[in-house]
Amino acid sequence: MTTTRPAWAPEGVDIERPAAARAYDYVLGGTHNFEVDRELARRLTEATPDLAQHARANRAFLQRCTRYLLRRGVRQFLDLGSGIPASGNVHEVALAVEPDTRVMYVDIDPVAVAHSEQILADVPQSAIIHGDLRKADEILDNPETRSLLDLDQPVAVLLLAILHAMSDADDPYDIVNRLMDRLAPGSYLVVSHSTFERRPEEARKMEELSKQSPTALRMRSRSDITRFFDGLEVVDPGITWVSQWHLEEDGGVFAADQSDMLLCGVGRKP
Numbered sequence: 001m002t003t004t005r006p007a008w009a010p011e012g013v014d015i016e017r018p019a020a021a022r023a024y025d026y027v028l029g030g031t032h033n034f035e036v037d038r039e040l041a042r043r044l045t046e047a048t049p050d051l052a053q054h055a056r057a058n059r060a061f062l063q064r065c066t067r068y069l070l071r072r073g074v075r076q077f078l079d080l081g082s083g084i085p086a087s088g089n090v091h092e093v094a095l096a097v098e099p100d101t102r103v104m105y106v107d108i109d110p111v112a113v114a115h116s117e118q119i120l121a122d123v124p125q126s127a128i129i130h131g132d133l134r135k136a137d138e139i140l141d142n143p144e145t146r147s148l149l150d151l152d153q154p155v156a157v158l159l160l161a162i163l164h165a166m167s168d169a170d171d172p173y174d175i176v177n178r179l180m181d182r183l184a185p186g187s188y189l190v191v192s193h194s195t196f197e198r199r200p201e202e203a204r205k206m207e208e209l210s211k212q213s214p215t216a217l218r219m220r221s222r223s224d225i226t227r228f229f230d231g232l233e234v235v236d237p238g239i240t241w242v243s244q245w246h247l248e249e250d251g252g253v254f255a256a257d258q259s260d261m262l263l264c265g266v267g268r269k270p
C-alpha cells in the first residue's frame, strides 16, 4: 500500500521509512506521523510497555528544566533535536514567564522543521533551522542562529533524548565539548539520555528495533552519561531519572510519570 503524502510533509521526505521524530510524535499522541512510524512505535512499545510514560516524563523534565534555568537568569535556549512540536515546547514555557527569552530550535527531520516553522511563524523570539548535531559548528555559525542568539551571553543547550541517537563513531563527547567550548561562561548543558541500567532486556530490544529507522539508539550507562558533563558544574541533585529531577518546578501541572529509562542532568559552564 502506498502512503499518500499529506500537506504537512515536505517534498523529499521519505514516507516509506520510519523516522525517530515521527515515531516519538505518535507515542506522545501527535498526528504528524505515517503508518511506518506508527508500526515502529507499536513494536517499540511491545518491547517497552512503558514507552509513552518515559516519553511524557522526558517532556515534563524539559518543561521543568526550562523553568529552573529561567529562574537562574538564562534568557537564551538552543534546543537541539527539538522534534515535532508537542505540548509545552520551550518557547511556550519560557515566553509565558519571561517574554524577552529567545529560543532557537534545530532538527534534522524535515517534518519537525516544517511543522515548527508553522508554529513559530508569529513568534519573533523563536526560530527553527534544519541542522545536524554532528555538525555543531554549522549550527552555531548559521546566520539565523547568530541573528537570534548572542553567543557572548549565556545560552542553555538542550540535548534531550538525542545523544542516544549518536553512535560511538559519531563521538558525542567531542560534539558536546566543541559546542560548550564556543559558549560563554554561565552557559548550561541539559541532557536526557536513555540507559540500560534498570531495564537491560527492554533496552536491548529497543536498540535492536531502532535499527529499522535511520537513527539507531545507543543506550549508555550512568557513568557514560555523567561524562558528558566533564568540565561543568553539575547542579543538584546530579545525574538522576527524568521523572525525579526538581519536581518542585512542576507547579503541580504535570502528573509525575515515573520513568527509569532516561537519566538526565544539568551542568553549568564555569
Ligand SMILES: C[S@@+](CC[C@H](N)C(=O)[O-])C[C@H]1O[C@@H](n2cnc3c(N)ncnc32)[C@H](O)[C@@H]1O
Residues within 6 Å of the ligand: 020, 021, 024, 058, 059, 062, 080, 081, 082, 083, 084, 106, 107, 108, 109, 112, 131, 132, 133, 134, 159, 160, 161, 162, 165, 215
Ligand atoms: C526522541 S526525539 C526528542 C525530541 C525532544 N528533544 C524531546 O526530548 O522531547 C529526538 C529528535 O532528535 C532528532 N535528531 C536525531 N538525530 C539528529 C541529528 N543528528 N541532528 C539533529 N537532530 C537530530 C530527531 O529528528 C528527533 O526529532
